[in-house]
Amino acid sequence: MLAMNYRGPQRVRADQKPMPEILHPRDAIVRVTRSCICGSDLHLYNGNVPDTRVGTTFGHEFTGVIEELGPDVHNLNVGDRVLVPFNIACGQCAFCKKGLYGNCHEANSQATAVGGIFGYSHTAGGYDGGQAEYVRVPYADIGPTVIPPGMDLDDAVMLTDVVPTGYQAAEMGGIQRGDTVVVFGAGPIGIMAARCSWLFGAGRVIIIDKEDYRLEFAKNYAQCETYNFLSMADPVVFIKKLTDSLGADVCIDAVGAEAAGDALQTITGRKTLLQAGSATGLQWAINSVKKGGIVSVVGVYGPTLNLVPMGNVVNKGITLRANQASVKRLLPRLIEHVQNGVLKPKELITHRIPLEEVSDAYRIFSDKLDGCIKTVLITPS
Ligand code: NAD
Numbered sequence: 001m002l003a004m005n006y007r008g009p010q011r012v013r014a015d016q017k018p019m020p021e022i023l024h025p026r027d028a029i030v031r032v033t034r035s036c037i038c039g040s041d042l043h044l045y046n047g048n049v050p051d052t053r054v055g056t057t058f059g060h061e062f063t064g065v066i067e068e069l070g071p072d073v074h075n076l077n078v079g080d081r082v083l084v085p086f087n088i089a090c091g092q093c094a095f096c097k098k099g100l101y102g103n104c105h106e107a108n109s110q111a112t113a114v115g116g117i118f119g120y121s122h123t124a125g126g127y128d129g130g131q132a133e134y135v136r137v138p139y140a141d142i143g144p145t146v147i148p149p150g151m152d153l154d155d156a157v158m159l160t161d162v163v164p165t166g167y168q169a170a171e172m173g174g175i176q177r178g179d180t181v182v183v184f185g186a187g188p189i190g191i192m193a194a195r196c197s198w199l200f201g202a203g204r205v206i207i208i209d210k211e212d213y214r215l216e217f218a219k220n221y222a223q224c225e226t227y228n229f230l231s232m233a234d235p236v237v238f239i240k241k242l243t244d245s246l247g248a249d250v251c252i253d254a255v256g257a258e259a260a261g262d263a264l265q266t267i268t269g270r271k272t273l274l275q276a277g278s279a280t281g282l283q284w285a286i287n288s289v290k291k292g293g294i295v296s297v298v299g300v301y302g303p304t305l306n307l308v309p310m311g312n313v314v315n316k317g318i319t320l321r322a323n324q325a326s327v328k329r330l331l332p333r334l335i336e337h338v339q340n341g342v343l344k345p346k347e348l349i350t351h352r353i354p355l356e357e358v359s360d361a362y363r364i365f366s367d368k369l370d371g372c373i374k375t376v377l378i379t380p381s
Pocket residue numbers: 038039040041042043161165184185186187188189190208209210211214229254255256257259260261262263264280281297298299300301323324325
């Protein structure tokens with residue numbers, strides 16, 4: 001089968017690989033119909049996630065058709081159209097039972113790591129992902145969800161990660177009616193977080209990025225205020241001025257580690273900070289939230305991170321909340337929001353590129369070429 005093949009930092013290509021097989025009675029084999037490239041894939045692509053092995057296939061956002069089922073999967077049928085949450089979760093461990101599907105202990109028992117994630121290195125369980133014609137789906141009785149009749153595949157694939165992550169970012173912010181929310185990062189996740197902030201009653205939503213075209217997109221899609229931090233002497237001072245000197249009620253970090261390092265490098269030219277693991281988006285979030293405010297972090301970071309202004313967290317009494325999204329927990333209400341037209345996630349998809357051209361697809365998304373917000377890889381049918 002054709003599959004994306006990681007060859008080393010910033011080198012990916014489409015190659016023939018062996019077909020996946022059922023390895024466990026709860027497995028399914030899914031024939032992939034859509035798979036996305038995510039900002040999280042860029043951390044892998046740039047070589048910033050430990051234990052990302054050459055030969056791995058990335059891809060944790062995908063839809064497909066059930067091709068084969070293990071004998072213990074009774075809730076699905078061969079031929080079902082499914083969307084598959086990016087979390088691999090057993091549904092039975094202590095964490096899954098609490099709705100923390102992103103922290104499943106069976107899918108990845110390393111105590112300090114996330115749960116299992118498709119195509120996300122051996123630190124997330126070492127599973128191959130869905131940027132391929134076929135993928136093995138473990139615990140298939142838990143994750144894969146039948147796509148409601150009539151739902152567009154482009155909407156469905158956005159329910160595997162972007163919609164739940166954006167929604168959870170807003171949810172973790174504990175937004176109260178009338179709150180001012182500042183979202184750092186106008187990638188797909190930040191844009192969705194901004195849009196979802198209104199659902200929680202925000203009174204004002206502001207999004208910050210360095211890419212004008214993304215800010216323009218965010219303004220239209222999420223109906224929010226937008227600012228380019230490259231035009232600010234100091235983003236924290238700027239946000240304070242916007243918020244009566246008090247700071248925002250809620251700040252959302254939808255940037256993550258090296259994307260932020262990249263931004264810092266743009267401003268200061270100091271590569272060393274990036275190498276040390278910098279976090280400008282997170283720093284700005286912590287420094288510009290008001291006393292007693294909440295900082296919600298969905299941006300992805302490596303195992304360690306320097307330069308977090310912990311003194312400000314303590315002294316300002318900030319609540320810092322963070323996690324991988326728990327897709328399965330959120331799916332019922334988010335499927336409804338998509339069906340009712342409250343969220344129209346497929347509008348974020350700017351690029352549809354054949355899987356054969358995966359190398360170009362990564363370059364376009366990573367380098368933010370050609371107005372790219374979200375890229376979907378189309379598998380040959
Ligand atoms: P993306 O790379 O497309 O977007 C990141 C955006 O941040 C870019 O537009 C970039 O210009 C901007 N940026 C860089 N530095 C910034 C700064 N200092 N302040 C403000 N903006 C800055 O990525 P995405 O797909 O939108 O994902 C965003 C983050 O969310 C990534 O870190 C990704 O790994 C993470 N993520 C987390 C989860 C989860 O479950 N927690 C799920 C999906 C994605």
